[in-house]
Amino acid sequence: MKKEAISRAKPPYFLSLGFITHDLCEDRKIIGGASAYSAILARNFGAASAIATSIGKDFENFDALKGIRLAYQMSERTTTFINKTFKKSFIKSASQKGRENISEGRVQYVTGVADRIKEETIPEEWFNAEIVYICPVLDELEEEIVKKFDGSVIGVAPQGWMRSVVKGGRIEKKRWKKANEVLSKVDFVIVSEEDIFEEDIPKYEELSNIFVLTRDRKGAELYYDGTHEHIPAFERKEVDATGAGDVFGAAFLLRYYETKDAVESAIFASCAVSFVVEKEGVDGIPYREEVEKRMEKEGRDFLSIR
Secondary structure, eight states: OOOOOOSSSSSSSSESSSSSEEEEETTTTEOOOOOHHHHHHHTTTTTTEEEEEEOOOOOOOOGGGGOEEEEOOOHHHHHEEEEEEEEEEEEEEGGGOOOOEEEEEEEEEEEEOOOOOOHHHHHHHHGGEEEEHHHHHHHHSSSGGGGTTTSSEEEEOGGGHHHHHHOBBBBEEEOOHHHHGGGSSSSSEEEETTOOGGGHHHHHHHOOOOEEEEOOGGOOOEETTEEEEOOOOOOOOOOOOOTTHHHHHHHHHHHHHHHOOHHHHHHHHHHHHHHHTTGGGGGGGOOHHHHHHHHIIIHHHHHTOO
């Protein structure tokens, strides 16, 4: 195990935990992983950000992480995903027989997996981070890690605990066995409709302090204090939706830490996502000034849902 030399003077403001990955895109390796997307957003927002992760000897894209403090284990290989999209069609209703609705689905494969992240990889002072985003992508963390952040605002994106690898490296969703142990112990939970079984949503709503269910182009559903709000998407031409949920989660946490306003924070996060989908990979992750400018221009209409 190897750690980068780290200044121990001060804990980070924003800490993300999870694999930094390679995403294979037309035979090119681009940086991916929820921890990378979220920490880059925090850095672009001017926050002191850090990542605790596990990467392989083949990882070279440190330039994208400039300004972000890293603590990492060195594995034989970096966790690597291939995302394949496909068109799917279905009849919208009996009255519309013969009229098909076309949408896009995704099948994900994994071709290599780094070693799981050990607790000792995380510098001791990092457990005092103001905001912690626990965002595994393939079961690389133990759920018990949430108990180590007593004074932090904790967000969890549990997709990595809701995935299994089957024949050929294909990713399939599974039920999160320890959901009951974690949901009520953290401040914020975000899940994609792709990763959760529909019948489990009421349990997540009930147990979570704040729960967001993302629904791709249809926006997101926000549940808090017994209230449900639909959060519309800021519509943009989509180039690449990878990392959209990760940026939503990080932007929500950063804004909520400042305002304690769940609805305004969710709309702000939806606006941040609109930049991500306009470009490939992490290139679309916005700066705070860009989000604030778009919020000023378009956000008033969304805030009227209140």
